[in-house]
Amino acid sequence: MEYRRLGDSGLLVSGVGLGTNNFAGRLQDEAARAVLNEALELGVTFIDTADIYGRRSEEGLGTSENQLGRLLAGRRQNVILATKFGHPMSESVYERGASRGWIVRAAEASLRRLRTDYIDLYQIHVPDPQTPIAETLSALDDLVRAGKVRWIGHSNFAAWQMADADWSARTHHLSRPVSAQMHYNLLVREIEAEVIPACHRFGLGIIPYFPLESGFLTGKYRPAREVKGRLAESARAGEILTDANFQRLERLERFAVERKHTLLDLAFGWLLSQPIVGSVIASASTPDQVKANVAAAEWRLSPAEMYEVAGL
Numbered sequence: 059m060e061y062r063r064l065g066d067s068g069l070l071v072s073g074v075g076l077g078t079n080n081f082a083g084r085l086q087d088e089a090a091r092a093v094l095n096e097a098l099e100l101g102v103t104f105i106d107t108a109d110i111y112g113r114r115s116e117e118g119l120g121t122s123e124n125q126l127g128r129l130l131a132g133r134r135q136n137v138i139l140a141t142k143f144g145h146p147m148s149e150s151v152y153e154r155g156a157s158r159g160w161i162v163r164a165a166e167a168s169l170r171r172l173r174t175d176y177i178d179l180y181q182i183h184v185p186d187p188q189t190p191i192a193e194t195l196s197a198l199d200d201l202v203r204a205g206k207v208r209w210i211g212h213s214n215f216a217a218w219q220m221a222d223a224d225w226s227a228r229t230h231h232l233s234r235p236v237s238a239q240m241h242y243n244l245l246v247r248e249i250e251a252e253v254i255p256a257c258h259r260f261g262l263g264i265i266p267y268f269p270l271e272s273g274f275l276t277g278k279y280r281p282a283r284e285v286k287g288r289l290a291e292s293a294r295a296g297e298i299l300t301d302a303n304f305q306r307l308e309r310l311e312r313f314a315v316e317r318k319h320t321l322l323d324l325a326f327g328w329l330l331s332q333p334i335v336g337s338v339i340a341s342a343s344t345p346d347q348v349k350a351n352v353a354a355a356e357w358r359l360s361p362a363e364m365y366e367v368a369g370l
C-alpha cells in the first residue's frame with residue numbers, strides 16, 4: 059500500500075481508502091465487518107463516513123457512523139477516520155448546514171457515534187450558502203484547538219468557494235482546509251477545468267468520490283446483461299448506463315487490455331497517477347472487492363498514457 063500526504067498537510071492517507079456509505083444500509087454488521095477487516099488487513103488506513111450515511115433508524119440518522127464505531131472498537135489508533143457534516147439530519151432547520159451552532163452539535167454527535175474522542179478529518183459535506191465561511195472555519199478551528207478534530211476539509215465546493223475558504227482561514231489565522239472531496243473518475247471529469255487548478259493553488263488534496271462511478275467502471279455492467287449491484291438499483295442508473303458511456307467504457311477497456319491491465323486497474327491507476335489525489339475511497343460489498351481494489355491500485359500511467367486516456 060502506498061501512503062500519500064493529503065494536500066500540503068502532514069496527514070498520511072492510504073492511496074486506497076474505504077468509503078462506507080453502504081455501511082448500515084446495504085451492509086449489515088457481519089458483511090460490514092468482513093469488508094472492514096479485509097481493508098485494514100491490506101493496509102487501508104483511510105476510512106470515510108458521514109453523519110448522513112446509513113438507514114434512518116428510531117434514533118435518527120448516523121447509523122453508518124454508529125456501526126463503524128462499533129466495528130472499530132479497539133482499533134481506532136490504526137485508522138485515519140474521516141467524517142462529514144452539513145446535509146440535513148432532520149426536518150429542523152437547526153440540524154443542517156455549517157453554522158457554529160450546528161457544527162458544535164454535529165461534531166459531538168459524530169464523536170459519540172464513532173466512539174472516539176477525535177476525528178482525523180472533519181469535512182463540510184456541501185457548501186452552506188447561508189453561513190459566512192469565516193464563521194464555519196472559526197467553529198472548526200475551535201474543534202481543532204480543543205483536540206476533537208485533527209484536520210479539516212470540504213466537499214462539493216466550487217473553485218471560488220475554495221479560494222474564499224483559503225483566504226478567510228489565512229486572514230483570520232484559522233486552520234486551513236487540507237482536502238477537497240469531489241465527484242471524479244474516468245468518466246466524470248468536470249473538476250479538471252476549475253477545481254483541480256484551485257486545489258493545486260490552495261494545497262488541497264483531492265479525495266475522489268464515486269471513483270468507480272458506482273460500480274460501472276469495474277466493467278461488470280454490460281449493455282445486454284442484467285447485473286445485480288447498487289448501480290442497477292440506484293436512481294443514477296439511467297444517467298450512467300447509456301450507449302455513449304458503454305462506448306467510452308469499451309475504449310477505456312481496450313486501452314487497459316493493450317497494456318495487460320484491466321479496466322479496474324485503469325480506474326484506480328489513472329486517479330493515483332495524479333499526485334494531487336490523496337485517497338481513492340471506493341466502497342465495497344465484499345472482502346473480495348476490497349482485495350481486487352487494492353490490487354488494482356498499482357498501475358502508474360506515464361504522462362503520454364495520461365494524455366492518451368484524456369482523449370478516449
Ligand SMILES: NC(=O)c1ccc[n+]([C@@H]2O[C@H](COP(=O)([O-])OP(=O)(O)OC[C@H]3O[C@@H](n4cnc5c(N)ncnc54)[C@H](OP(=O)(O)O)[C@@H]3O)[C@@H](O)[C@H]2O)c1
Pocket residue numbers: 076077078079080106107183213214239240266267268269270271272273274276278286287288289322339340341342343346347348350351
Ligand atoms: N462527498 C460526497 O458528496 C460523496 C458522495 C457520494 C459518495 N461519497 C463517498 O465516496 C465513497 C465511494 O462512493 P460510492 O461507493 O457510492 O461509489 P463507487 O466507489 O464508485 O462504487 C462502489 C460500488 O461499486 C461496487 N464495487 C466496488 N468494488 C468493486 C469491485 N472490485 N468489483 C465489482 N464491483 C465493485 C460496489 O457495489 P455493488 O457490489 O453493489 O455493485 C461498491 O459499493 C462513499 O462510500 C462515500 O464515502 C461522498
